[in-house]
Amino acid sequence: MNSTAADVFGSKCCAVRFEDTNLEIHVTNRADRPVTVPSRCELEGSFGTRVIDNLMPHGEQTIPPGETIAFYCYLDEAVWDQATALVMTDSAGAPVRAALPPADVS
Numbered sequence: 001m002n003s004t005a006a007d008v009f010g011s012k013c014c015a016v017r018f019e020d021t022n023l024e025i026h027v028t029n030r031a032d033r034p035v036t037v038p039s040r041c042e043l044e045g046s047f048g049t050r051v052i053d054n055l056m057p058h059g060e061q062t063i064p065p066g067e068t069i070a071f072y073c074y075l076d077e078a079v080w081d082q083a084t085a086l087v088m089t090d091s092a093g094a095p096v097r098a099a100l101p102p103a104d105v106s
Contacts, residue, residue, distance in 0.1 A: 021056070021072040023080065027088060029063040036062045036091040039071060044097075045083040060091060 039055040055071040
């Protein structure tokens with residue numbers, strides 16, 4: 001908590017730069033079994049659907065019941081501002097859609 005992504009990954013990874021991340025996505029497993037998700041998601045919005053496949057950590061992540069993991073990436077803020085939903089699909093192909101609040105344009 002209160003650590004930058006660069007600090008967190010700097011202690012776990014070698015030769016990878018994380019200074020350019022501006023988005024942190026928390027994924028909580030509310031099922032009663034472990035769930036495996038790939039390090040990718042889709043954003044839906046006025047632009048249609050955009051695949052985000054540069055999430056860190058890379059690869060499939062298994063989340064135990066009740067646990068939360070975080071993914072990090074860089075995303076153009078204009079895309080995020082237009083996004084209305086984030087969709088993650090587990091390794092079994094089941095999508096989970098989360099509505100996103102409207103962007104604060106004030």
